[in-house]
Amino acid sequence: MSLGDGGRPGCGSVRHLYVHLPFCVHRCGYCDFVTLVGRAGEHGRYVDALLAELELERAALAPRLETIFLGGGTPTFTSASELARLLAALPAAEEVTVEANPETVTPELALLLREHGVTRVSVGVQSFRPHLLAVLERRATPAAVHAAVYALRDVGLDNISLDLLYGIPGQSAADLDRDLGDALALEPEHLSCYELEAKPGTRFTHTFGNELARQAEAMEDYFERVVDRLTGAGYRWYETANFCVHPERAEGRDLRARHNLAYWRGRDYLGIGIGAVSTVQGRRWRTTPGLGSYLAALGHGEAPPRELEPLPPSVRRRERVLLGLRLDEPLTLRGLDEAVDLAALGRLEQLGLAERTRSGDADESVALTTRGRFLGGGVTAELLA
Amino acid sequence: MDQQRIRNFSIIAHIDHGKSTLADRILELTDAVSSREMREQVLDTMELERERGITIKAQAVRVHWKGHELNLIDTPGHVDFTYEVSRSLQACEGALLVVDAAQGIEAQTLANAYLAIENDLEIVPVVNKIDLPQADPKGTAAELADLVGESSDRVLRISAKTGEGVADVLDAVVERVPAAGGAADAPARALVFDSSYDQYRGVVAFVRVVDGSFRHRERLRAMAAGTRFEAEELGFFSPTMRPTESLGTGEVGYVITGLKDVSRLRVGDTLTSEGRPAEAPLPGYKDVKPMVFSGLYPTDSDDYPELRDALEKLKLNDAALFYEPETSQALGFGFRCGFLGLLHMEIVRERLEREFDLDLLVTAPNVAYRVVTPTGETIEVHSPADMPAEFERIEEPYIRASIIVPKEYVGSVMELCNERRGRYGSLEYLSESRVHLTYELPLAEVVLDFYDQLKSRTRGYASFDYDLAGFREADLARVDILVGGEAVDALSLVVHRASAYERGRALVERLRDEIPRQMFDVAIQAAIGSRVIARETVKARRKDVLAKCYGGDITRKRKLLEKQKAGKKRMKQVGMVEVPQEAFLAVLNLGQEPRR
Numbered sequence: 005m006s007l008g009d010g011g012r013p014g015c016g017s018v019r020h021l022y023v024h025l026p027f028c029v030h031r032c033g034y035c036d037f038v039t040l041v042g043r044a045g046e047h048g049r050y051v052d053a054l055l056a057e058l059e060l061e062r063a064a065l066a067p068r069l070e071t072i073f074l075g076g077g078t079p080t081f082t083s084a085s086e087l088a089r090l091l092a093a094l095p096a097a098e099e100v101t102v103e104a105n106p107e108t109v110t111p112e113l114a115l116l117l118r119e120h121g122v123t124r125v126s127v128g129v130q131s132f133r134p135h136l137l138a139v140l141e142r143r144a145t146p147a148a149v150h151a152a153v154y155a156l157r158d159v160g161l162d163n164i165s166l167d168l169l170y171g172i173p174g175q176s177a178a179d180l181d182r183d184l185g186d187a188l189a190l191e192p193e194h195l196s197c198y199e200l201e202a203k204p205g206t207r208f209t210h211t212f213g214n215e216l217a218r219q220a221e222a223m224e225d226y227f228e229r230v231v232d233r234l235t236g237a238g239y240r241w242y243e244t245a246n247f248c249v250h251p252e253r254a255e256g257r258d259l260r261a262r263h264n265l266a267y268w269r270g271r272d273y274l275g276i277g278i279g280a281v282s283t284v285q286g287r288r289w290r291t292t293p294g295l296g297s298y299l300a301a302l303g304h305g306e307a308p309p310r311e312l313e314p315l316p317p318s319v320r321r322r323e324r325v326l327l328g329l330r331l332d333e334p335l336t337l338r339g340l341d342e343a344v345d346l347a348a349l350g351r352l353e354q355l356g357l358a359e360r361t362r363s364g365d366a367d368e369s370v371a372l373t374t375r376g377r378f379l380g381g382g383v384t385a386e387l388l389a
Numbered sequence: 390m391d392q393q394r395i396r397n398f399s400i401i402a403h404i405d406h407g408k409s410t411l412a413d414r415i416l417e418l419t420d421a422v423s424s425r426e427m428r429e430q431v432l433d434t435m436e437l438e439r440e441r442g443i444t445i446k447a448q449a450v451r452v453h454w455k456g457h458e459l460n461l462i463d464t465p466g467h468v469d470f471t472y473e474v475s476r477s478l479q480a481c482e483g484a485l486l487v488v489d490a491a492q493g494i495e496a497q498t499l500a501n502a503y504l505a506i507e508n509d510l511e512i513v514p515v516v517n518k519i520d521l522p523q524a525d526p527k528g529t530a531a532e533l534a535d536l537v538g539e540s541s542d543r544v545l546r547i548s549a550k551t552g553e554g555v556a557d558v559l560d561a562v563v564e565r566v567p568a569a570g571g572a573a574d575a576p577a578r579a580l581v582f583d584s585s586y587d588q589y590r591g592v593v594a595f596v597r598v599v600d601g602s603f604r605h606r607e608r609l610r611a612m613a614a615g616t617r618f619e620a621e622e623l624g625f626f627s628p629t630m631r632p633t634e635s636l637g638t639g640e641v642g643y644v645i646t647g648l649k650d651v652s653r654l655r656v657g658d659t660l661t662s663e664g665r666p667a668e669a670p671l672p673g674y675k676d677v678k679p680m681v682f683s684g685l686y687p688t689d690s691d692d693y694p695e696l697r698d699a700l701e702k703l704k705l706n707d708a709a710l711f712y713e714p715e716t717s718q719a720l721g722f723g724f725r726c727g728f729l730g731l732l733h734m735e736i737v738r739e740r741l742e743r744e745f746d747l748d749l750l751v752t753a754p755n756v757a758y759r760v761v762t763p764t765g766e767t768i769e770v771h772s773p774a775d776m777p778a779e780f781e782r783i784e785e786p787y788i789r790a791s792i793i794v795p796k797e798y799v800g801s802v803m804e805l806c807n808e809r810r811g812r813y814g815s816l817e818y819l820s821e822s823r824v825h826l827t828y829e830l831p832l833a834e835v836v837l838d839f840y841d842q843l844k845s846r847t848r849g850y851a852s853f854d855y856d857l858a859g860f861r862e863a864d865l866a867r868v869d870i871l872v873g874g875e876a877v878d879a880l881s882l883v884v885h886r887a888s889a890y891e892r893g894r895a896l897v898e899r900l901r902d903e904i905p906r907q908m909f910d911v912a913i914q915a916a917i918g919s920r921v922i923a924r925e926t927v928k929a930r931r932k933d934v935l936a937k938c939y940g941g942d943i944t945r946k947r948k949l950l951e952k953q954k955a956g957k958k959r960m961k962q963v964g965m966v967e968v969p970q971e972a973f974l975a976v977l978n979l980g981q982e983p984r985r
Contacts, residue, residue, distance in 0.1 A: 022940055037941075198936040227932040244934050267940045281941045288944065313944060323943055326950055330938060351965060355909050379908050382933040385953035386908075 014065030014095075018284055020266040021069055021097070023054060023090070024277030026077035026295070029105075032141045033208035034200060038279030038293045039077045046295070047086040050277075053302035055093050057276045057291075060307055064274055064284050069097035071263035078128075080108040084116060091120035099123050099262045101165075106144040109152035114159040124163040124261070125156050126196070132186040133179050136172045139212070140200075146186070153190045163259065165194035170226045172200050173212045173219065180226055184233045193259045195239065195247045197230045227378060243268060244330040244380055268331055270324045278308075286320065288313040318342065326384050332377075334361055334369035344370070345389040352376065357383050390458045395569035395639040396562050397460045397597065398513075399477055401502055402487035403495040403852070407517040411487060411549040411558070412450075412461060416628060418555055419452035419459070448583040448595040449480075449641045451625045454559045460625075460641035462582065462597075464501070470709075470729060471856050472677045473583065475504050476657045479673060480582040480597035480641065483511040483566030485558065486537065490516045490524035490546075494532050494819060496793045496852035502536060512537045513545065513561050520548040532820050569639025570599075576667040577601030579636070579644075579660040581611070584651050586705040590621070592648040595641075596660060599671060602637040603644070608663035612670040616653040617663065621645045651708045679711045679727025680786055680857065681734055681836055682771040684752035684879060685741070686723030688970070692747055693722045699745035700724060703737060710737060715772070717879040719961050719973055720750060725772055727757070730855075731836055750970075752879050752977055754836040759784040759860050773881035776867040778918060783883075784860040786832040789814065791854045796824045798847040805842055809834035810885060829858055833883070868893050868922070870900065871914040875964035880976060889915075894923040896976060901925040903972035908933070911966050 026040045027047060072094055079087065079102050094100075101124040102117055109127070117125065131137055132146045144152075156164055166187050170180050187195060202209040202216050231241055239247040240260075248259035266273060275282045279293040292298055292309040301308040315323075321343035328335035337344060349370060352358040357376035362368045376383050402408035449462045464477040478484065484505045488494055505512055514533040519526045530544040545561060547554030579596040586592055596603075603609070607620050624632040625642035636642045648654055655677075659670035687696045700712045711727030728734040734754060741747050758770045761781040770776050776783075790811070794802055799816070806813070806828040814827030830839070835855065843851050866889050870880035880900075884892050893915025900913045904927050915923040938946045960967035 199932075199934075201936055224931050227934070244938070245936055264939060267938070267943065273940050275940060279941070281943075283940065283943070290941075319947070322951075323947055326947060327938065327943065355965075357908060377934075379930060379933045381935050381950065381953065382908050382930065385950050385957060388950060388954055 014062045014067060016064040016284075017066050018064045018272045018274045019066045019068070019070040020263055020271060020273040021058075021065065021072045021094070022263075022273055022275035022277075022280055022282075023072065023074045023079075023094070024076065024275065024280040025074055025079040025082050025087075025090075026050075026278055027081050028076065028078045029081055029107075030141065030143060033211065034140060034203070034206055036203045036206055037077065040295060043295075044083060046299070047083045049299055049303075050295070051082075051086045051090045053299050053308075054090060054276055056302040056305060057308065058094070060302075060305075061274055061276065061282075065095065069095050071099040071266060072097040072101070073263040074100075074102040076103055078103070078105045078108060080104040080113055080117075084113065088116055088120060091117075091122065096121070101126055101261065101263055103128065104152065105142075106149040106152040109155050111155045111158065114155040114161065117156075118159040118161060122161070124165065124194075125161055126165040126167060126194075126261075127152055127156075129166045129187065130169045131172060131175075131179075132183050133175075136175055136179065136183075139173055140169065150190070153192070163193045164190075165196060165261065166190065166192045168195065168197045168230075169200045170197060170230055171216070171219075171223050173215045175223070175226075177226070177229065180229060181233070184230065188234075188237050193249050193254065193257075194261060195234060196245055197234070197247065198245050199227060231378075240332070241377075242332045244377065265331075268327045270320065270327055283315065286315050286317070288315050322388055325388060329370075329372055329380060329384050329387070332371075334371040336367045336369040338367040343389055344387055348386045352383055352386060358387070390637065390640065392571070392573065392637075392639040393568045394457045395460070396457055396483065396566045397462060397481045397569055397639070397641055398483040398485060398562055398566050399462045399464050399481050399505075400485045400487055401464065401498060401505060402485075402517075403489070403492070403498045406487055406489040406492065406495075406498070407549045408487060411485070411515075411517065411547075411555070412463075414549050414552055414555045415459075415461065415559065416450065416452060418552070418559065419454050448477075448585070449626060449643075451627045451641065455563060457563050458640075459559070459562060462641060470733070471500070471504070472675055472729075473656050474501060475508065475673070476580065476582040478505050478508045478510060479671075480580055481508075481510055481566075482569060483513060483562065485513050485515050485562070486533065487515045487517050488529055488533055490518045490526045490529045491521050493525075493529050493823060494536065494793065496791045496825075496854040499536070499793065499825065500791055500854040500856065506537075511566050512539075513558070513565055514539065514543070515545045515547055515558060517547055517549055519546045520551055520553070528820060532823075535819070571638045572600045573602070573638040575600035576665045577603055577660075577662045578667045578671055579603060580671050581654060581656055581658045581660060583656060584654055584708070586651050590645050590647065592646045592651050592654050594644045594646060594654055594660065596636070596644055598636050598638055598640050598642075600638060600667065601662070601665075602635050602640075603660070603662065604635045605633075609644070609646075609660050610663050610666060611654050612659045612661055612667070613674045613676075614653055614655060614658055616648065618646045618648055621647050651705055655708050677709055677729060678757070679709065679729060680757055680832060681728045681730055681754050682757065683726060683728070683734060683754040684715055684717065684720065684723055684772070685712075685726050685738070686717065686720040686750040686752075688748040688750050690721045695745065696724065696741070696747055696749075699741050699747060700726070702745075703740060707737070709733065717774075719877050719879045719963060719968070720752075720970075721961075723750075727771060731840070750974060750977065753882060755883060756786050756832045756836060758865070758883060773867055773883045774878040776881070776883055778867070782862050783865045785863045785865060787829050787858045787861050788832050788835060788855040789858045790828045790830050790835070792826045792828070792843070792851055793819065794824055794826065794847050794851045795822055798850060799824050799826065801846040802826060802843065802851060805839070805846055806830060809837075809839060810887075830855075831861075831863065831885070832857075833885075866917045868896075869916050870896055871912070871916055872900065872904065872963045872968065873911050873966040874914075875966070877963055877968075877973075879973060886917075889917060890922050897923045897925045899976050900972060901927055903975050904966070904968055906930045907966060909965070 028039045100122045102122050103126045105128050129149050202213045234247045238253050240250050242260050272284050278298045281290045289310040289312045298308045321340050325343045400408045452459050464474045516526050516529045526546045530541050533544050534541040578600045579598045581594045583595040605623050610617050622632050622645040657674040661667040704710050709729050712724045715725040760783050761767050811828040811830045817825045819825050864886045866886045868882050869876040897913050897915050910929045911927040913925045914921045935946050
């Protein structure tokens with residue numbers, strides 16, 4: 005069975021679809037996503053509701069999708085039969101990514117994904133050090149990570165991404181180097197490396213907030229270490245927190261996450277599922293994070309409760325700047341003049357943090373220097389008019 | 390009243406030594422008020438008058454005692470108003486010198502007593518609070534007798550609280566204080582010893598008629614200021630306002646002028662009659678000049694108009710207060726204000742904060758400097774930022790400090806004075822255990838934190854007073870504080886060359902701790918001219934990114950960046966460097982909090 009059997013083409017313009025699968029075996033302390041623990045009995049109803057929501061929004065979708073991304077939660081924790089039913093019912097797309105936690109990736113699951121058209125799997129590794137995994141309350145062991153990646157490789161998946169966290173309480177620089185080494189040894193096509201954030205209101209922040217603050221200085225250079233190590237190993241630092249194997253080392257393949265690139269390039273996207281966000285033609289909405297009201301509404305064939313956010317052109321322009329500057333490609337300034345403080349740009353150039361480029365008759369564009377990218381947040385705040 | 394039966398006197402006393410209690414007792418004993426009324430009238434007058442819109446406070450009260458008219462003239466109670474005190478004393482022929490039997494003489498009492506002696510006043514020494522268990526009437530009387538050069542048994546011993554001995558005080562005033570002098574038939578002259586502003590009646594002058602007399606509705610002239618006005622009302626306080634038709638030679642009272650600005654009728658000026666003007670004013674008028682300056686800025690720049698209005702209002706009643714608009718790149722719009730001294734500054738600041746509910750940022754106080762430029766011109770500089778880079782020489786104001794301490798602290802006080810470039814004057818034992826020290830000190834060293842230091846090094850036992858001793862040449866330098874290569878105007882200081890390094894170092898270190906890390910290294914320097922004397926660096930941030938940003942949280946990330954942007958806007962920009970207002974605040978407060 006191949007993906008796309010159940011998907012009727014739409015007639016809109018949106019070419020990127022996000023599907024939220026909230027179920028997890030356990031809620032990790034640092035997580036602030038919309039997640040639900042267990043609820044095996046509700047997986048089926050939830051998939052029904054997802055498909056009903058997709059049906060309601062189908063008109064927005066383009067006849068051919070470029071990307072689909074199944075995120076969570078732990079999409080691979082969803083019961084196998086329901087996951088298979090969902091994948092079968094989704095429209096076809098050129099890139100289909102599924103997020104997976106290592107401990108859920110069995111050979112059977114790998115096969116299921118492969119057979120249902122999944123082209124890319126993003127594995128939530130976070131760390132290979134048991135003491136750090138314990139701090140994060142992750143269930144997977146380092147061995148499970150290896151097993152998961154091998155299982156995916158065995159079924160022929162050739163686009164695997166690993167998620168790593170750095171700045172974990174108690175993580176030494178040597179720990180970080182070993183984590184990076186262990187990840188590189190698995191030769192992933194893609195790596196996402198995030199600094200652990202103590203997000204307000206999480207259990208994690210409650211427990212470790214003070215410790216993180218104390219460590220901040222010692223861990224100041226971890227970001228640089230990550231970038232140095234990965235670029236040194238032949239990876240392209242194409243987005244603030246994302247790396248992929250260079251095309252010349254990958255037989256010309258562009259291994260950037262196409263789905264996420266769509267976000268960073270300011271494309272429209274449709275998100276379905278609880279807590280999912282859509283941005284379509286100048287409107288953004290977030291679907292209710294409440295499972296009950298979501299299931300109830302879609303059970304009656306009605307749209308679930310949504311929080312609407314108008315996106316006037318001025319805001320969209322600002323977002324184009326803040327998203328675009330995360331990438332390693334220049335951001336064209338055409339149409340963004342009002343969102344950019346040109347005086348600030350001048351100052352940033354002077355400081356060697358940004359560069360203006362103009363090639364021939366092409367539009368003027370701006371790119372951050374390497375140091376500018378390390379300070380991307382501050383630089384962007386400075387640059388926004 | 391017959392001039393021979395008029396006695397004009399003041400009470401000189403250190404704070405809490407019983408001046409107001411004694412004044413109250415005198416009013417009571419002379420039947421000016423019953424003791425019940427006393428409370429209601431005297432204490433509540435302010436409140437009542439305020440209700441009626443009148444804010445004139447009695448500066449002189451007239452009472453009668455055994456066929457004599459006694460005028461009790463109030464003196465401002467503190468050091469910065471030495472000149473005002475001297476004018477009040479000039480209006481008198483005598484003074485009660487009141488000293489707490491348990492505390493002994495304090496520096497401030499001493500200063501005012503000397504002032505009274507200089508003005509040829511008859512001093513009536515009084516030891517108060519003899520009812521206190523820890524009182525030492527005998528020892529205190531001996532100290533006092535020594536000070537005024539009288540025998541100990543001429544020192545009155547009283548308790549203003551119980552009333553014991555107060556009648557003797559009044560008798561002594563009648564007997565010992567000379568009758569009011571002055572020539573009744575000469576052209577009228579009156580000394581303005583205080584003034585006050587009332588929003589309905591304008592400037593009210595408190596006067597002592599020296600020669601001749603003044604009549605209601607007479608055209609008058611202030612001889613120094615040249616101001617002309619009509620005496621809208623004449624009168625005296627007893628203890629409330631009592632209008633009269635005239636004020637005669639030797640009498641004390643008030644003149645309502647209708648003038649709208651106290652600066653047009655300054656303390657020390659001489660009033661005369663337009664009809665028959667005096668040839669010369671009374672001696673001793675001085676145009677008092679502010680000696681201590683500081684920048685006052687509203688913490689919230691929106692409060693600037695309120696600050697301006699408040700200063701305008703205070704100025705109505707305080708001719709010595711000086712202010713002019715000042716702009717600082719670091720602190721925004723504010724005022725450079727001039728004060729008679731530290732205490733005056735504190736009073737103004739407190740009134741602005743309390744009565745006008747303003748939140749203020751006060752720059753480190755500095756003194757007035759006289760700078761001789763290379764072209765030989767002398768200019769007065771009120772702000773370190775205005776100090777020219779090149780000059781022939783600088784003169785700074787010196788004070789004569791008078792310090793009284795228990796003898797065991799003499800060493801620490803001398804040490805402090807030497808640290809502050811003091812020049813030793815004299816050392817004198819007031820009694821076996823108490824020593825009176827005098828030093829000449831640069832006022833600039835005193836405005837820093839001298840008083841706090843003095844208190845802490847003597848466990849609070851020292852009492853301190855000063856008066857100005859003129860300008861002296863000094864080896865001073867202007868130290869600029871540079872942030873990222875740009876001088877921060879509000880932080881410049883003028884210091885003695887010997888302490889430039891130390892002061893510069895302290896400021897630079899403090900700023901380093903207060904300035905958040907930026908996207909580039911920020912040099913913080915202290916410099917004299919182009920010579921850097923201290924330097925610190927705030928290292929550049931190495932990372933500043935929002936870790937994750939995907940479809941679900943673009944809005945949140947945008948808001949975070951917008952918040953970061955708004956935070957930047959609240960910062961003060963010094964060149965490329967963003968400095969939080971709090972950083973300036975912390976640095977400006979670096980040991981500069983004068984409290985008395």
